[in-house]
Each structure stands twice: as structure tokens, then as C-alpha cells.
Amino acid sequence: MLGPHPETWLKVTPAGLWCEPANLYIDPLRAVPRAVITHGHADHARPGHDQVLATAETLAIMRQRLGAAAFGAQQALAPGKPLQLGDVMIRLVPAGHVLGSAQVVLEWRGARVVISGDYKRQPDPTCAGFEPVPCDVFVTEATFALPVFRHPPPEAEIAKLLKSLTLFPERTHVIGCYALGKTQRLLALLRAAGYEKPVHLHGALMPLTALYETLGVALGPVAPALVADRAALRGAIVLAPPSAIADRWARRLADPVVALASGWMGVRQRAKSRGVELPLVISDHADWEALNRTIDEVAAPEVWVTHGREDALVHALAQRGIRGRALYLVGRGEEEENETAADGVAGAASGGGEDPCP
Amino acid sequence: MSITAFAGLLERLVFTPARQSKLALLADWFASQADPDRGIGLAALTGTLDFLAAKPSLIRDLVAARTDPVLWALSYDYVGDLAETVALIWPERSGPHLPPPSLQEIVAQLEETPKAGLPELIGAWLDALDPSGRLALIKLITGGLRVGVSGRLARVALAAWSGQPVEAIEEVWHGVAPPYTALFDWLEGRTPRPDPALAPIFRPLMLAHPLEPVDFGNLDPAAWRAEWKWDGIRVQLTAGPGGRRIWSRSGEDISVTFPEIIEAMDFHGVLDGELLIIRDGAVAPFAELQQRLNRKRVSAAMLAGYPAGVRLYDLLFDGAEDCRPLTFDARRARLEGFLARAQPARMDLSAAVAFSGLDELARLREGARAAAIEGLMLKRADSPYVAGRVKGLWWKWKRAPQTIDVVLLYAQRGHGKRSSFYSDYTFGLWRPNGEGGEELVPVGKAYSGYTDAELAWLDRWIRGNTVARFGPVREVEKALVLEVAFDAAQRSNRHKSGVALRFPRIARLRPDKPAAEADRLETLLRWIT
Ligand SMILES: [Zn+2]
Ligand SMILES: [Zn+2]
Numbered sequence: 001m002l003g004p005h006p007e008t009w010l011k012v013t014p015a016g017l018w019c020e021p022a023n024l025y026i027d028p029l030r031a032v033p034r035a036v037i038t039h040g041h042a043d044h045a046r047p048g049h050d051q052v053l054a055t056a057e058t059l060a061i062m063r064q065r066l067g068a069a070a071f072g073a074q075q076a077l078a079p080g081k082p083l084q085l086g087d088v089m090i091r092l093v094p095a096g097h098v099l100g101s102a103q104v105v106l107e108w109r110g111a112r113v114v115i116s117g118d119y120k121r122q123p124d125p126t127c128a129g130f131e132p133v134p135c136d137v138f139v140t141e142a143t144f145a146l147p148v149f150r151h152p153p154p155e156a157e158i159a160k161l162l163k164s165l166t167l168f169p170e171r172t173h174v175i176g177c178y179a180l181g182k183t184q185r186l187l188a189l190l191r192a193a194g195y196e197k198p199v200h201l202h203g204a205l206m207p208l209t210a211l212y213e214t215l216g217v218a219l220g221p222v223a224p225a226l227v228a229d230r231a232a233l234r235g236a237i238v239l240a241p242p243s244a245i246a247d248r249w250a251r252r253l254a255d256p257v258v259a260l261a262s263g264w265m266g267v268r269q270r271a272k273s274r275g276v277e278l279p280l281v282i283s284d285h286a287d288w289e290a291l292n293r294t295i296d297e298v299a300a301p302e303v304w305v306t307h308g309r310e311d312a313l314v315h316a317l318a319q320r321g322i323r324g325r326a327l328y329l330v331g332r333g334e335e336e337e338n339e340t341a342a343d344g345v346a347g348a349a350s351g352g353g354e355d356p357c358p
Numbered sequence: 359m360s361i362t363a364f365a366g367l368l369e370r371l372v373f374t375p376a377r378q379s380k381l382a383l384l385a386d387w388f389a390s391q392a393d394p395d396r397g398i399g400l401a402a403l404t405g406t407l408d409f410l411a412a413k414p415s416l417i418r419d420l421v422a423a424r425t426d427p428v429l430w431a432l433s434y435d436y437v438g439d440l441a442e443t444v445a446l447i448w449p450e451r452s453g454p455h456l457p458p459p460s461l462q463e464i465v466a467q468l469e470e471t472p473k474a475g476l477p478e479l480i481g482a483w484l485d486a487l488d489p490s491g492r493l494a495l496i497k498l499i500t501g502g503l504r505v506g507v508s509g510r511l512a513r514v515a516l517a518a519w520s521g522q523p524v525e526a527i528e529e530v531w532h533g534v535a536p537p538y539t540a541l542f543d544w545l546e547g548r549t550p551r552p553d554p555a556l557a558p559i560f561r562p563l564m565l566a567h568p569l570e571p572v573d574f575g576n577l578d579p580a581a582w583r584a585e586w587k588w589d590g591i592r593v594q595l596t597a598g599p600g601g602r603r604i605w606s607r608s609g610e611d612i613s614v615t616f617p618e619i620i621e622a623m624d625f626h627g628v629l630d631g632e633l634l635i636i637r638d639g640a641v642a643p644f645a646e647l648q649q650r651l652n653r654k655r656v657s658a659a660m661l662a663g664y665p666a667g668v669r670l671y672d673l674l675f676d677g678a679e680d681c682r683p684l685t686f687d688a689r690r691a692r693l694e695g696f697l698a699r700a701q702p703a704r705m706d707l708s709a710a711v712a713f714s715g716l717d718e719l720a721r722l723r724e725g726a727r728a729a730a731i732e733g734l735m736l737k738r739a740d741s742p743y744v745a746g747r748v749k750g751l752w753w754k755w756k757r758a759p760q761t762i763d764v765v766l767l768y769a770q771r772g773h774g775k776r777s778s779f780y781s782d783y784t785f786g787l788w789r790p791n792g793e794g795g796e797e798l799v800p801v802g803k804a805y806s807g808y809t810d811a812e813l814a815w816l817d818r819w820i821r822g823n824t825v826a827r828f829g830p831v832r833e834v835e836k837a838l839v840l841e842v843a844f845d846a847a848q849r850s851n852r853h854k855s856g857v858a859l860r861f862p863r864i865a866r867l868r869p870d871k872p873a874a875e876a877d878r879l880e881t882l883l884r885w886i887t
Contacts, residue, residue: 147425148433148446150489160366167386168379246778266446266489267437268372275773277373312432319426 003109006137010106010113012327017115017139021108022088024053026115029329036090038117039101040065040180053077055092057100057215061180064211079128095119096130097284098181099212105133114298115139118307120283121290122154125188126181126217130294138300139327141307143285144263151263151287157280158189164257164278165235172233172253173278176242176260179205181284183239184212186261187219189282190237200225200233202240202249227252246275263287292316360458361487363391364399365494371403371505375773380507384515388542397537398461402498403507407536411468411499412476417444420481424449441502445493448484455486461498462537468499510608520545525562525745528609533557558596560609561628561674561682562745566735566752573753577716583686583739584711584719587732587754588669589644589846589860590634591651595668597623598678604633615653616666618704625700628675629668629693630743631708634730636667641730643848645858670697671708671735674743682743689743726757732845733757759843760885761865762787763876765798766838769820770831772805779813780820780832781805783864785840787855789879799879801855804842807863815867839868839876847885857882 009020016028025032031048038044038054040061045054047070052059056076063074077083079102083090087109092102097118104115114135121130144151165173177183183205190199198221201209209222225238227249234254244250245258263283264270271279286294291313295303305313306327314324370383384403388396401407421430421444430447437443459467464483471479480499484492497503513531517524522545533554534541543549592607602623604613613620616633635642635650642664650656650664673693674682681689690710697707711734713719723734733756741751764785772781782805791797808816823835843865850858857879 146433146436147429147449148437148443150446152488164370167382248778251778268442269438271373275778277375277379278370279373309432312429315428315432316426 003111006108006111006113009108010137012329016329017327019088019106019108022085022090022106024085024088024090025049026104027117036092036104037062038095038104038115039098041098041118041178044117047071051075053083053090055079055100055102058102059100060211060215061100061208064207065180093131093133094128096121096124096127099127099184099215099217101127103130103133105135111136113137113139114300116141116294118143118285119294120286121294122151124185124284125192126184126212126219132294132297135298135300137302137304138295138298139304139306140291140295140313141285142291142305142310142313143307144283144287145291145305145309145313147288147312149263149266149287150289151266151283152281154185154189154282155193157261157282158186158193161237161259161278161280162193162195164259165237168257169235170255172230172236172238172256174238174240174245174250174253174256174258175280176245176258176262176274176276177205177239179208179241182261182282184209184217184219185284186239186282187222188217191220195237196220197236198223200236200238202238202244204241204244205239230254242274295322296320360460360491361464361494361498362458362491363387364395364402364461364498365487365490367399368494368497368503368505369490371507377511380511381515381518384507384512385519388516388519393539393542394537395461397539397542398465400512400538401536402461402503403505404509404512405503406509407465407498412480414440414500416477416480417441417496417500420444420477420484421448441496441500442493444484444496445489448489448492450485456482458486458491459483464495464498508608509610513609516541516545526551528560528562528745530554530559531609532559532603532611558598558601558603560594560596560603560605560611562609563592563594563607563630564672564743564745564752565747566754567747567749569736569753569755573750574716574720574755577736579713579715579719581739583690583737584713584722585671585708585735585737586711586726587735587756588632588634588641588708589730589732590632590641590647590669593631593633593668594674595619595623595629595631597628598626615650615656617656618661619666619668622703622705625696625702626677627673627696627700629670629696629705630672630674631668631670631705633666633668635664636669636704637665641669641728643730643846644860645848645850665704667704667706669708670705672743685740685742686737687739723755723757731757756845759845759865760847761841761843762882763839763868763871764801764842765836765873765876766820766834766840767798767800767836768831768833769816779817781813781817783816783840785842787877787879787882788874789855798836799855801853801857801879801882802842802844802859802862804840804862804864807843807865808867812864812867819869837873839871839873840864841866841868847882849886855879855882857886 011018015025015030015032017026023034025035027038027044028035034051035049036053037058040058045062047066050072052071053075059074059076077092079092079094089107091105093105095101095103095117097120101117103117106113112135114133116139118141119130177186187199200223202225213219242260250256257277259278259280260274260276261280261282263285265279266281302323303317304325304327306329310326314326317324367387371380374380425447433447434443467479483495487495513527514524516527530552534552540552544551594605596603602620603611604616604619606612635646646664673689673696676692676696681692726733736753736755738751764787766783767786768784769780770782772779784800784803786798786800788796789799820832820834824832825835826833842862844859844862846860848858
């Protein structure tokens with residue numbers, strides 16, 4: 001690495017990760033003069049910044065979730081296009097997490113840092129795939145950083161769901177999934193599996209699904225899930241926020257099969273504690289294998305670990321001679337609560353905040 | 359078919375609370391799988407697959423050889439279950455793997471392989487499977503499936519799937535063995551029903567209906583016989599040249615749990631009776647019998663401290679002769695003669711209760727206060743012994759429940775449909791706190807008895823009056839009085855209050871009653887018999 005070590009110019013502050021020479025915060029936790037936002041999830045995209053830099057899709061998602069008045073100036077940056085901020089060069093590169101999600105690449109005086117944001121390596125038809133960028137320091141998420149997290153191919157999980165529909169044709173299959181990303185990915189996976197019927201959506205999932213369509217992601221026919229009409233939802237697939245599936249809302253459905261699409265569902269106790277009858281291990285985050293493969297691909301001698309359980313990953317990196325450092329950013333791991341609040345869904349208290357990330 | 363399909367079934371069963379849904383999942387298994395795998399799977403689910411190939415330590419050693427100890431420890435700590443952690447963390451060897459094995463291959467190869475070869479064999483299978491298949495394999499070979507499928511449920515599923523009456527399946531079930539090919543051949547109409555011959559098999563029990571006041575008024579006293587209703591567990595004793603068995607009410611083989619009874623079954627016949635703890639002719643409360651239930655191994659201390667006996671009330675077979683078509687009176691006479699001849703140890707006759715009219719019967723029932731008596735059984739003198747619950751032949755007439763006013767202390771969320779409601783209630787009674795004041799001591803838990811509307815009301819009240827949370831449990835303001843009904847109160851040293859209630863349930867909500875006016879523990883203690 002040439003030039004000063006990134007530790008000297010990329011710092012953890014109470015407002016979040018701060019690039020000093022550009023006076024730029026990455027996914028800041030509180031209102032700042034200038035922010036770059038990796039993606040639209042609530043624990044990354046918060047309101048109140050004077051200037052916001054993000055992909056056009058992320059900006060559109062933020063406008064819809066938080067309102068256009070929640071920010072000052074907005075600047076869209078196309079993936080791959082470099083932008084000079086003082087003598088810092090910044091680039092956004094697809095992260096494969098949700099529509100618009102991007103890694104932030106920062107270069108200053110010969111050193112390059114990549115901040116991954118949230119990412120996954122499984123293909124996702126609703127967003128551009130993750131591109132590894134070689135760097136000196138890789139700042140990675142670690143939501144599923146334990147070797148027991150191994151996300152199966154999502155197609156196999158969708159096959160389980162479709163098989164369940166043939167076994168229980170009278171029961172409504174209600175799937176808990178987050179409003180941004182997971183909902184639309186499930187729709188796309190269902191379409192790819194040949195499911196052509198309308199999929200019913202809880203009201204909280206409608207606006208972002210419509211926005212995806214506007215932004216050019218075709219998801220097939222959807223219809224509102226009106227629980228008052230139990231009969232119409234017999235044998236149907238209903239998507240709803242995770243907080244709603246344990247709530248009275250879901251109990252008004254016809255003898256529902258309660259499913260939840262989440263990386264946490266790979267562990268039985270997690271699924272049991274959520275009262276789930278059909279756990280679907282579908283995640284928008286990298287699993288253990290993908291985290292380690294990605295770190296090897298970007299070939300960074302140093303990795304900063306954030307957003308999850310860092311102990312196992314730092315240990316595994318040390319065994320390969322990579323310097324790992326746990327980065328403590330407050331305010332992460334509240335995605336579920338914030339999402340529900342942002343979407344105005346009642347009953348957010350149920351289920352607790354045990355799932356840090358969608 | 360491979361274990362992968364079985365793993366899919368297990369996974370669904372583990373997460374499926376509803377009985378109807380479990381039946382549908384099992385029916386799909388019977389319909390979609392080929393012999394012998396479907397029968398091996400059935401045996402594995404119902405606990406009749408008789409092999410224990412590997413100890414958990416073998417699995418632990420296998421995984422230790424392939425994983426980093428720090429990563430293993432962090433993972434095990436997070437997941438909490440050994441088999442599941444291994445299934446999830448197992449790092450497959452690179453290179454080509456075997457195809458996933460079938461259940462048949464697993465059973466056969468485990469039998470053939472010498473002990474020293476097991477680690478390599480199991481390791482190769484783990485390499486061949488995905489996490490869910492690995493979990494199924496580990497649970498299968500270490501004997502820890504536990505997916506909530508009883509033998510009875512499996513037989514009901516076989517009946518629902520095949521269209522044969524469940525009683526017909528019960529009759530042959532214990533005469534057929536895994537992989538149950540003869541059973542499936544019959545159920546799919548290829549062969550006649552297998553002949554149980556001399557094998558000791560379970561015969562479905564005759565069951566009683568609860569007696570309603572309207573039926574009581576119509577009874578002709580001369581046509582009915584009365585016995586005490588004992589508070590033990592219903593058993594069927596089958597003994598003869600083919601072997602000896604004790605069956606539970608649902609047809610589970612519980613012989614190993616009561617070896618002293620098996621030893622005493624020195625006769626040829628099939629008897630119906632109540633299993634009880636009996637000391638010097640006196641029946642102990644149900645709580646003592648509970649100490650003996652569900653044990654695979656029984657210590658000498660258990661046998662001495664909790665001696666089991668059977669109080670007999672019917673005879674189904676006398677030798678090889680089927681007495682079920684005879685009338686109750688005729689069978690009763692045969693039973694008395696049978697016992698006089700055979701004189702089996704640890705068994706006696708459930709006495710007939712004489713009565714002259716309905717009034718006297720009602721008085722007898724109300725007077726029944728012994729803890730071991732739940733009420734009366736009324737049996738029609740001319741009734742044959744028929745399987746199941748046929749109305750108008752046998753009545754059970756429990757004594758009126760006792761009730762007590764308690765204070766709600768804690769509430770917990772229920773399961774399945776009720777998982778979003780606080781539906782399990784811990785309640786208490788007042789007692790002196792030793793400092794001149796009063797305190798509430800927990801005396802029991804109730805999960806039933808309320809209507810949907812009452813449940814919703816309770817749920818709202820609990821959410822609005824929570825004072826502390828412990829995981830899924832809420833502690834509430836000590837302000838709500840509930841009227842709880844129960845069948846009996848028994849002394850118990852496992853409870854802080856020293857008393858255990860039999861079958862407590864919510865009878866009424868009493869929001870009108872101040873908590874200070876709820877009952878006191880000493881009131882309940884007076885009811886202990
Ligand atoms: Zn995210
Ligand atoms: Zn996140």
C-alpha cells in the first residue's frame with residue numbers, strides 16, 4: 001500500500017464512518033453535511049443530511065420511504081463512474097443486496113478502501129450482482145459470519161413453498177419478508193419457478209413493489225391482500241412484513257401456513273421462536289462461505305468487520321494471515337424495527353428486535 | 359428414494375403443530391415413497407426402528423477432526439444443539455461424493471459395518487448430504503428424532519390415507535414389523551389383511567362418553583351397572599403363548615415401564631383395567647403414578663417405592679376365545695371366574711358399586727372424595743365390548759369439579775394458533791408471609807377453559823398490566839381474580855406451595871372481585887384427600 005494507512009483518514013465517529021479528507025460520512029447514523037448511502041434499508045439510509053450521494057435507484061427508494069423533503073441536495077452517481085471530492089476519488093460498485101445497493105470505493109493518496117455495505121453473492125434478478133474490487137482495506141458486513149450459516153440455493157426454498165401449496169391447497173401461505181428487497185426477490189423467484197398467479201401483498205409492501213416496477217424490474221401480477229376476504233386468499237400466496245405474520249392480521253387468514261423468508265431460518269430454534277411453520281432460508285446477505293470467498297477475491301491484507309458477529313470472522317481471517325479489525329458502529333442491527341416504523345405497520349412490538357437484518 | 363425426502367418430511371413435521379396438517383404430511387409420505395423406504399421412515403418416526411448405530415460422541419469426534427475448535431465452539435454456542443450444529447457446519451470434502459443414501463441403504467450398511475468402520479461410513483454420508491439431510495441422518499442414527507408423531511397418530515394417518523378403519527389397522531399393527539411391507543400391501547389392496555395370529559397385539563379399547571344430565575334422567579337403573587372411575591391410566595394386558603404386553607389406552611407398548619406387572623401376567627387372555635400405584639390395598643394419588651410413567655429403565659428403588667397394580671374391569675379374551683361379543687354381565691362373570699382361577703399377583707377386581715335408584719347413584723358420586731376416584735363409570739348390562747366411543751353403552755360420570763378463586767401472577771404466550779396471545783396462566787393463592795403480612799404463592803398453571811372472547815380479554819388485560827418481562831413470560835399486576843376449576847388437589851413436594859392440582863382450567867374471569875378476596879392456600883390444603 002502506498003500513502004497513509006486508511007486508519008488515519010477513515011475514522012469511526014459517533015455519527016458513523018467518516019472519510020476526513022472528503023468530509024464525507026458513509027451511511028451515517030445521524031444528520032450530517034455530506035453523506036454517501038449504500039442502500040435504502042432503514043439502518044443505512046437515515047433522513048436529515050444536507051447533501052446525499054447514492055445511486056439513482058437508492059435515491060428513488062429514499063424519497064419514497066422518507067419523503068423528498070427529508071434531505072437537502074441529492075446527487076445520483078451511476079455505478080462505476082468516478083467522482084472527485086477534493087483529492088478523494090469515489091466510486092459506487094454494485095453490491096447485489098437490493099435494488100440500487102452499492103459498495104463505496106474510496107481512493108486517497110494511493111490507498112484504496114472498499115466499504116461493502118450489505119451484500120450477497122447469490123444471483124438476484126432484481127438487482128445488479130456484486131463486483132469484487134481489489135483493495136487495501138475491505139470494510140465488510142458480517143451479519144451471517146458463523147460457519148453454521150450456509151444459505152441454500154433460493155430455488156430449492158421456493159420449491160418447498162410450491163410443494164407446500166400442493167400439499168395444503170386450502171391454506172393461505174403467508175410469508176414474512178421485508179418491504180425492500182426481499183419482497184421483490186421472492187416475487188421474481190416465484191415467477192422464475194413458473195408461478196404465474198397474482199401474489200397478494202400486505203399494504204406495507206405495495207409502494208416499494210410498485211417503485212421497483214417503475215424502475216424497470218418486472219415482477220408479475222400482484223394484488224392487495226384483503227384479509228376481510230378470507231375465501232379469496234385460500235390457497236394463495238400472501239407476502240407481509242415479518243411483524244404482521246405473528247400478529248392478529250395473519251390470524252384472520254384461512255388456516256394460514258406461516259412462513260418467513262430470512263437467513264436466520266437456517267437455525268431451527270430461531271424459526272421455532274418465531275412460530276414459523278415453513279422456514280424459508282432466503283437471505284440478501286452473504287453467508288459464511290460467501291463472506292470468506294469475497295474477502296479472498298478482493299485480496300485485501302486488512303479487513304474491517306462491521307454489522308454483525310465479528311469474532312468468528314476475525315478469527316478465520318487471522319488463520320489466513322489477514323489482519324481483521326472489529327469496527328463498532330452503533331445503531332446497526334435495528335433494521336427490522338426501523339423498517340416497520342417507516343412503513344407504518346401496526347404491531348411492530350411483536351417478535352422483538354432479535355433479527356438485526358433482513 | 360433417498361434420505362433427502364425423509365429429511366424434508368422431518369423438517370415439516372418439526373415445525374407443524376396442527377394434527378390435521380401432520381396427517382396430510384404423513385399421507386403424502388405414504389403415497390409418494392416406495393417400499394421399503396416408506397416403512398423404514400414410518401418405523402423411524404414411531405420409534406419402532408430398533409437400532410442405535412452411533413453415539414453422539416462419534417459424531418462429535420467426526421466433526422472435531424474437520425473443524426477449527428474456535429469456530430466450532432462459537433457455532434455450537436450459537437445453535438445450541440449438537441446434531442444441528444454438525445449438520446450446518448459440516449465441511450464437505452472436495453471431490454466427488456456418493457449419491458445420497460436411501461433409508462434402506464443406511465439401515466443395511468450400519469448393520470453390516472464393523473464398529474471401527476462407522477466413522478468413515480458416516481463421514482462419507484455426511485459429505486453426500488445437504489444440512490437438512492445431515493440433520494435427519496444424525497438424528498436417525500443417534501436415535502433422537504422426536505418430531506411429535508406417536509404410533510397412534512401414524513396409524514390414524516395410515517387409515518386416512520388408505521381408507522381402512524383405524525381399528526382394523528390397530529389390530530394388526532403390533533403383529534407386523536418394519537419395514538411394514540405386508541401392511542402396505544394390504545392397505546394398497548394387493549393382499550388380504552395380515553393375520554396377527556398368536557402375536558400379542560393391541561385390541562382397540564371400548565371408551566365411554568361423559569354423562570350429560572339429559573341422559574341421566576333417562577337411565578333405567580335395572581339395566582345399568584356401576585363401578586368407581588379410578589384415577590390411574592387405562593391399560594390392556596395381553597398374555598399368552600405369543601408373549602406378554604401392556605398397552606396404553608392409545609396402543610403404545612408400555613411393557614418395559616412396568617416389569618413387575620409383566621412378571622405377574624401368568625395367564626392366557628386379554629384384560630382391561632386401570633393401572634395404579636397400590637400400597638396395602640390403598641390406591642395412591644395420580645401424582646405418584648406419574649413418577650413411574652415414561653421410564654425406559656426402572657430402578658429397584660422405583661419398584662419398591664411406587665408399586666404398581668392393575669384393577670381389572672373387563673375381559674376381552676379368555677384364553678384364545680374372543681369374549682367381546684358377550685354382554686357386559688357375561689364378561690364380568692367370566693372375568694371373576696378367570697381371576698379366581700389364575701389369581702395373578704398385583705391384580706384385583708374393580709368392585710361393582712351397588713345402587714337401587716338414580717338418587718342413590720347421584721349421592722354415591724357426590725360422596726366420592728378419595729383422591730384415587732374420579733367419579734363413576736356406568737356400563738349397560740347388555741353391552742358387547744366394541745371398539746371406540748359408541749354412544750349409549752358406557753358413560754363416565756365424573757364428580758363435580760372443585761373451584762377456587764386465584765390471583766393471576768404470570769402469563770406466557772401459547773403455541774400454534776395461540777402464539778400471539780398470552781394464553782398460559784400461572785396463578786397463586788394467599789398465605790402468611792411470616793412477617794405478619796400476606797403473600798401470593800404460585801399453585802398451578804392453566805391453559806384452557808376460556809372462550810375466545812375471554813382469551814382476547816385476558817390478553818389485552820395482561821398487555822396493559824405487565825410489570826416485568828422474562829423472555830416470553832410477563833409478570834402482571836397482582837390484581838386479577840380467576841375462578842379455576844380442578845378435578846383434585848394432591849400433595850406435592852415438587853411445588854413450592856406443597857400442592858398440585860389435577861387438570862386445572864379457567865372456569866370464569868372475576869374482574870369484579872378484589873385480589874385480596876381471592877382464596878387462601880389453607881383452603882386448598884383442606885381439600886387434599
Ligand atoms: Zn440492508
Ligand atoms: Zn444492514
